[in-house]
Amino acid sequence: MIRPIMRDPIFLSQKSAPATIDDLSVAQDLLDTLKAHQYECVGMAANMIGVRKNIIAFDNEGSYMVMLNPEIVKKSDRYQTEEGCLSLPGIRPTFRWKSIKVKYQNEKMQTRYQSFQNWPAQIIQHELDHCAGILI
Secondary structure: OOOOOOOOOOHHHOOOEEHHHHHHHHHHHHHHHHHOOOOOEEEEEHHHHOEEEEEEEEEEOOOOEEEEEEEEEEEEEEEEEEEOOOOEEEEEEHHHHHEEEEEEOOOOOOOOEEEEEHHHHHHHHHHEEEOOOOOO
C-alpha cells in the first residue's frame, strides 16, 4: 500500500524501535511507497511513512532492497557531501562513509551481512540517520 509521506520534523526526530516479524507489512508498504516516488527519491525509512520501526528500503543500483534492523558494523573513507530529503525541504551538508558493511535482517528475518560502496552506501547511511531520528 502506498502511504503518505511524513513531513513532521518532531515525529521524524524520534528514534525508531526494532522491527519484528509482525512488521513485514510495513516493509512492503515502505517498498510500495518508495516505488511510487522513484523519480524523486532513492531510499526511505519507515518513519517517512509514519511508522517508527527500524526498516529501510532503497534502490540498490537498479534493484530495490529492504533491510530490517540494519546497522553499520564497519566503515571507511569519510567524506563531506550534500543531500536532500523527500520529507524535508532543501539541500544540507553532511558527512558520509564511502564504504560500509551492514548487518541486517531480510524479509525472512534472517541475519545477513553485506558491503556497499559509493552511492548505495550513501543512501543507506541517510536512511539509517532517519531510523536514529537524525535529520540532516
